[in-house]
Amino acid sequence: MATTITAAMVKQLRERTGAGMSDCKNALIEADGDFDKSAEILAVKLRGKVENRSGRIAAQGSVLTAISEDKKSGVIVEVNCQTDFVARGDGFKAFAESAVKAALASGAADIAALEAVMVDGKSLKETADELTGKSGEKHAIRRVARLTSSGLIASYVHFNSQIAVLVAVEGGSAAAVADEVTLQAASMKPLYLQRSEVSDEVKAKQRELFAMQIKAEEDDAVAEVEAWKKRMAEEADNVTEAVEKVLADLEKKAKGLQARPQQAKDKILEGKINKWFTDVVLLEQPSVKETKKSVADIIADLDKTAKVTHCVRFEVGEGVEKAEVKDFAAEVAEMEAKAAKG
DSSP states (O other): OOOOOOHHHHHHHHHHHOOOHHHHHHHHHHTTTOHHHHHHHHHHHHHHHHHHHTTSOOOEEEEEEEEOTTSSEEEEEEEEESOHHHHTSHHHHHHHHHHHHHHHHHOOOSHHHHHTOEETTEEHHHHHHHHHHHHSSOOEEEEEEEEEOSSEEEEEEOTTSSEEEEEEEESTTHHHHHHHHHHHHHHHOOSBSSGGGSOHHHHHHHHHHHHHHHHHHHHHHHHHHHHHHHHHHHTGGGOOHHHHHHHHHHHHHHHHHHTOOHHHHHHHHHHHHHHHHHHHBGGGSBOSSOTTSBHHHHHHHHOTTOEEEEEEEEETTTTSOOOOOOOHHHHHHHHHHHHHHO
């Protein structure tokens, strides 16, 4: 005779495993009320769900920071899921908070170490897998970084937890400098703290790109002249002095670009490189508060002895190829169409 599965039994198994109510009930029915066997069934189903979702793109979520009481060390962590809806849920938020707190307390500085940290009797990896099984969405710790300083660690987290910055600053006015730098980094997305961090390989590739742009400018000017000549030949009866003047100006521009000596091109190339540095190097960027001054100038105004030693900026999902998000109405229509087909 089959065991009667009661609501109390379902609740007990749910509290033990954290699985959904319907999954707990089905497991108890399958195991004829045996709790240990039911837990094993749920564990197998959970592994299946996690494996099925392991390859899914998780590009939503949050980035958070935590700093020690003495402000000498700090961490920044990105935790991902698949949709913004899940990212706003209490379960995901609690997991993200526990991950960043665990990173600070444990000293973990890479994903494997952080996933292995035990919180409330379970590793963070186990908790992430449980959330994956419950929600049907992949949950994962994507990256973590840790900074230490003899000066000061400070951070900034954008109100929606989509962008976060962690900095290390040394000097007498470290707190004021940190405020400037964190806001700058959050707003302007620098790739490097200072020019010396840019590798020779990256600089060489950028030079090659700009050299190609200079050459393309010459080629485009010549192509435009040829296009005008062809058009004028096709519409010879409609050619006016004004049209001829346009062609003459274009020919003059093309000849001028082609006649530039290599020394002039090299100077243009250096100008482009230096402009690129002001885009990607934090200390060389124009300040978001005073655009006529660089960040380095602002820091010097605050305290010439202050020095920013490290800066880490995380933005949710950056570098991840995001899945196409369907329009809600279109998704509903698609579901209705599938239902109609039976």
